[in-house]
Amino acid sequence: MEDTERGYYGQFGGMYITEILNVCIHDLIRHYKRARSDASFWNEYQSLMMSYSGRPTPLTYAQNLSEYLGGAQIYIKREDLNHTGAHKINNVMGQGLLTKRMGKKRVIAETGAGQHGVATATMAAKFGFECEIYMGEIDVKRQRPNVFWMEKLGAKVNVVKDGTKCLKDAINAAFRDWSFSMDTTHYVLGTACGPHPFPEMVAWFQSIVGMEARQQVVAETGKMPSRIFACVGGGSNSLGIFSGFFDATSVELVGVEAGGLGLESGKHAARLVSSEGKIGVAQGMKTVFVQDNEGQMHETHSISAGLDYIGVSPILAHLRETKRVRFEAATDAEVVEAVRLTIRKEGIIPALESAHAFAQAIKEAPKMKKDEIIVVNQSGRGDKDIFIIADALKDPEWEKFIIEKAEAYNAGK
Amino acid sequence: MEDTERGYYGQFGGMYITEILNVCIHDLIRHYKRARSDASFWNEYQSLMMSYSGRPTPLTYAQNLSEYLGGAQIYIKREDLNHTGAHKINNVMGQGLLTKRMGKKRVIAETGAGQHGVATATMAAKFGFECEIYMGEIDVKRQRPNVFWMEKLGAKVNVVKDGTKCLKDAINAAFRDWSFSMDTTHYVLGTACGPHPFPEMVAWFQSIVGMEARQQVVAETGKMPSRIFACVGGGSNSLGIFSGFFDATSVELVGVEAGGLGLESGKHAARLVSSEGKIGVAQGMKTVFVQDNEGQMHETHSISAGLDYIGVSPILAHLRETKRVRFEAATDAEVVEAVRLTIRKEGIIPALESAHAFAQAIKEAPKMKKDEIIVVNQSGRGDKDIFIIADALKDPEWEKFIIEKAEAYNAGK
Amino acid sequence: MLENNIKALLEHKKPLIMAHLVLGFPSFEENRKVVDEMVNAGVEVIELQIPFSESWDGPVILKANEEALKNGTTVSACFDFAQKIVKAYPDTIFLFMTYYNVLFAQGVEAFAKKAKAIGIQGTIVPDIPPEEGKEYIAACESAGISPIFLFTPTTPDERLKELCAYSKGIAYCVGRKGTTGIKTNADDSLIELIERYRRSIDLPIALGFGIQSKQDFDAIAPYIDIAVIGTKLLIVQQESGANGVGLFLKSLRQ
Amino acid sequence: MLENNIKALLEHKKPLIMAHLVLGFPSFEENRKVVDEMVNAGVEVIELQIPFSESWDGPVILKANEEALKNGTTVSACFDFAQKIVKAYPDTIFLFMTYYNVLFAQGVEAFAKKAKAIGIQGTIVPDIPPEEGKEYIAACESAGISPIFLFTPTTPDERLKELCAYSKGIAYCVGRKGTTGIKTNADDSLIELIERYRRSIDLPIALGFGIQSKQDFDAIAPYIDIAVIGTKLLIVQQESGANGVGLFLKSLRQ
Ligand SMILES: Cc1ncc(COP(=O)(O)O)c(C=O)c1O
Numbered sequence A, B: 001m002e003d004t005e006r007g008y009y010g011q012f013g014g015m016y017i018t019e020i021l022n023v024c025i026h027d028l029i030r031h032y033k034r035a036r037s038d039a040s041f042w043n044e045y046q047s048l049m050m051s052y053s054g055r056p057t058p059l060t061y062a063q064n065l066s067e068y069l070g071g072a073q074i075y076i077k078r079e080d081l082n083h084t085g086a087h088k089i090n091n092v093m094g095q096g097l098l099t100k101r102m103g104k105k106r107v108i109a110e111t112g113a114g115q116h117g118v119a120t121a122t123m124a125a126k127f128g129f130e131c132e133i134y135m136g137e138i139d140v141k142r143q144r145p146n147v148f149w150m151e152k153l154g155a156k157v158n159v160v161k162d163g164t165k166c167l168k169d170a171i172n173a174a175f176r177d178w179s180f181s182m183d184t185t186h187y188v189l190g191t192a193c194g195p196h197p198f199p200e201m202v203a204w205f206q207s208i209v210g211m212e213a214r215q216q217v218v219a220e221t222g223k224m225p226s227r228i229f230a231c232v233g234g235g236s237n238s239l240g241i242f243s244g245f246f247d248a249t250s251v252e253l254v255g256v257e258a259g260g261l262g263l264e265s266g267k268h269a270a271r272l273v274s275s276e277g278k279i280g281v282a283q284g285m286k287t288v289f290v291q292d293n294e295g296q297m298h299e300t301h302s303i304s305a306g307l308d309y310i311g312v313s314p315i316l317a318h319l320r321e322t323k324r325v326r327f328e329a330a331t332d333a334e335v336v337e338a339v340r341l342t343i344r345k346e347g348i349i350p351a352l353e354s355a356h357a358f359a360q361a362i363k364e365a366p367k368m369k370k371d372e373i374i375v376v377n378q379s380g381r382g383d384k385d386i387f388i389i390a391d392a393l394k395d396p397e398w399e400k401f402i403i404e405k406a407e408a409y410n411a412g413k
Numbered sequence C, D: 001m002l003e004n005n006i007k008a009l010l011e012h013k014k015p016l017i018m019a020h021l022v023l024g025f026p027s028f029e030e031n032r033k034v035v036d037e038m039v040n041a042g043v044e045v046i047e048l049q050i051p052f053s054e055s056w057d058g059p060v061i062l063k064a065n066e067e068a069l070k071n072g073t074t075v076s077a078c079f080d081f082a083q084k085i086v087k088a089y090p091d092t093i094f095l096f097m098t099y100y101n102v103l104f105a106q107g108v109e110a111f112a113k114k115a116k117a118i119g120i121q122g123t124i125v126p127d128i129p130p131e132e133g134k135e136y137i138a139a140c141e142s143a144g145i146s147p148i149f150l151f152t153p154t155t156p157d158e159r160l161k162e163l164c165a166y167s168k169g170i171a172y173c174v175g176r177k178g179t180t181g182i183k184t185n186a187d188d189s190l191i192e193l194i195e196r197y198r199r200s201i202d203l204p205i206a207l208g209f210g211i212q213s214k215q216d217f218d219a220i221a222p223y224i225d226i227a228v229i230g231t232k233l234l235i236v237q238q239e240s241g242a243n244g245v246g247l248f249l250k251s252l253r254q
């Protein structure tokens, strides 16, 4: 990592922000740096995560899945057991503490799947902050349960009708809000993207995952894993777990992108493994985006809203160049199959995002030796995805249930 | 507890079973006793719960709620952070280990809300058991998401159309299955009810909650709590947390039943605090049931399916007589308000069941001293209840979402 | 009293027939017709089931319990009806079958006394094992009616003997695992089971095994003292009324 | 070049007017009409915004960006159009406004060279602060066009001075926090802000502050060098076409 002043990782990163935000972001950097060099901040963070979110999350040995696949021994890092059901809370609570330090009273956030929105609204309720969430209109439609909870948590959900009406547009909208409100407001970016210091800061808060995982896997198995699998949306959960193993060069780190309907279909969200992923500058950072030759961003597609994003963390873009992380993609169909298998074999329901990591591990494990160890980062739980999983698995009873519910609502009015 | 041979607690408990089950249950008792006197069993149980379910669950200080109410300091025992989202998994994994010891390969269970069914199906997937779940037709209708997950977990869900088509009928149906299948099958009863050894055994597995809570509250506050609040369905979560404090006579234990539309309305599930609760014998045990003068059981009502049950643990019936536990009831309306408040103040969504405990704590905390401590057992998380909470809070956007989903399904077919 | 009555009957005929009905299902009038048909068909023992909301019976009897309750059948109406019917058919042995909570709700002693007073000779209560039944057994004894316990395929020999110490008049033996209403094949293993019962039980053996036909009845008749016919009669009744019940019962001994 | 041209104009007229449009919105034909109206109304500087999918502008300009892209507007078509229009109106100063990725995608140097070649005098790229803009600044310099950076109310005095070192020709000063399209009151605090800009900035000051009317224009005109009019023109255009834009612009100086 070359220029830590402006957050460069090789050629990627930086602070591509409008002048209006310059002071505000430098202010954030100052507070972040102070927090980072202050051991008591991390202690406070860690004990908050323990008492509020249930950290450390366990490392679960997936014995049945391992035996079924007949190769490497698979361990699952259980970020799904966090409060609010995903790793997103790690980042959010950390930024919450920082917001308190900065004396700000309002937080804003973008959200795609709604997980980060729920986590931010949760944090705001806990810290007593005012909270507004930006969410694309399409995401609002498909992720209504999360919208419902955000509102109950006291957040205002702003429906973003710009552009593709998805995550990237929600991010743009949040930056727009921030360029008015920076005096009172902290923008809680949800992944390791955006201008410096967000990528580094979010990765730092998520590094709690990797620290725990390394300690746990060694304690449990007496050795280091051969490979670690994590799904890659913006990059926060993967960087979180990978960071615990960067210095252990024998550990292969595998990031799994959303292959959607296939890399040839044009309907995917693979930035790092598809030819549509090109270096560019947007959303505050220089990194790899799914874009056309003139720099316009494409619509992406994934069965999992949380991976359905045009950009990727500049830190990961750099780690691809240095070859420290290998990148792969899993298709929607592979992901549904991975969900099915993991549920049946382990009684664990991975989020569709996390299931990308499972899908790749399931591909590779059988070819590995029985004494090799794999860690899969289960970034979230899948019960939030019931509307999508039920559709993917085409469950007729579920459809009947929804239709009957709708009839009751129609009759009630 | 007088007659531990047949599981009597004062006048309550016993083994009111048909002769066909006699040998099977004595077999269970033998295995249970052996496990209980074998320290390695508990160690195995505890480490399974650590690595699979995320135990110990944290104790969260509800600072905002405490300050808002202006009285006692409220701590929340976070059973909602368990795998599958409730305390039910504690019991189920314990019985899973016992099933393995007994060499059985199939498990059956009743379920009301579906929580215990999901937990049992999860355990069966993890242990590789065949699994059938009995669930009343009405519960199947209102708890479809849980049915969906049970099926994906590999369980067969049998819709019970007998009687009131609810939990009690599912229990009867499970006993019917068991009286054919006991050679190969263990009946995983979901709460501290039924014939001996179930009440004692389930309470034992759930005692992990109380052990942790006591250690945590003392470590955190340096003293013992004044009161502990837990909701009472069958009684397992309340006995779980209470058992950690039985010997600490200064700690007042408060069990909260489902007051439904009010104790005078006839629409409630209050066994221990209503005049409709009378001693009787059914479902394998002598305890207090909501019944008429001729011994026929009434239909009960609660906004929370998990508390909507005619009977109650014989251990709790006894603890009412010895006055070691005080019982109260919270109405549906109070519960909805408690959910709303807890979400807003703490960013925590209690299950509707658990919200009964919150509702009572919210009533009592303001009248207590600021240096007194309350522990509320949050037996489960509320996001599973979205269909019911959204209805209770009359969320028009949710209704619109469901209606649109239904239209899409109708169009797709 | 029950034991002597049964034994006296067995001197003339074997096996006896014990027929079952659910009180209040579909109505007391229909019950009366069915009893009349049963008596006319030569049934010696009639088991009157008082419906209970938490019955553990198989689906057919369970459904009848529910229907009876839905029709408003009360326990006291069951007693009134039983009193009349016992008086009307003085040569038939009547038993009550129900679940323990029905006794418990009005007091076990009161229940036994009232049953005795109206001429009921014994009670079958499947969810009260003798170990829980001290009060029940004492109440039956002091009232002078017979508590009838169940003997099942899972009951070990030792326990079969123990249960005999509590059972009076009849050993109600179950032909297979499960609840009421499931057919058992009248095969060698069933006959072996009966032989096992015989070795340990010194009471007349009533066997319930899901009898469906004259063929079933004939196959097992030589081995037992009393044939219990339950679920099948409810099915016949629903298909072809009280009259059908009479015809079916008569067919067994033709 | 830009700086000299601006200064020359300022000797005759103050404030100049800098008008904004989004290329391809609603179409290039319409753009051409609008430019014509602008030039006829006496506008001295025209800001041609090349649409970008990730614009951070306010809702009106954002929407225009989206519409333009939806209509299939490409960057190369924008260049073609700009080339023609610059040629057609040789006395008007044309600038490009866009986001950095548009430059980056074809190579910053290539972009700058092409812009210069067709007669564009400067570029406004709001998401490239000078610290990230070494390549950009160098490319502009070697091509001979002016990079125009933004000066904002949150920018401290020290940094205002620093930014001047990078900005050429115009200091594009923002009248209030937030994105484009929000009205600022032409009140004392705005005048104070302009005075603060003046103290640190030695370039002609272009102020964008959400001008809505002649009244706004008049209130602020004495204090600034160039009035930037953006969002309002898009609104007028959508309400009353290119002709309306011309009328509105003419009204300002009447
Ligand atoms: C469960 C889960 N996993 C993964 C992601 C992807 O984000 P990231 O790559 O930042 O971990 C999301 C985003 O919403 C998520 O909800």
Ligand SMILES: Cc1ncc(COP(=O)(O)O)c(C=O)c1O
Pocket: B086, B087, B088, B112, B113, B114, B115, B116, B190, B191, B192, B231, B232, B233, B234, B235, B236, B237, B238, B305, B306, B307, B351, B353, B354, B379, B380, B381
């Ligand atoms: C979350 C939760 N809490 C409480 C209960 C009530 O059961 P018990 O009284 O056995 O804890 C249930 C039952 O389904 C439940 O799901």
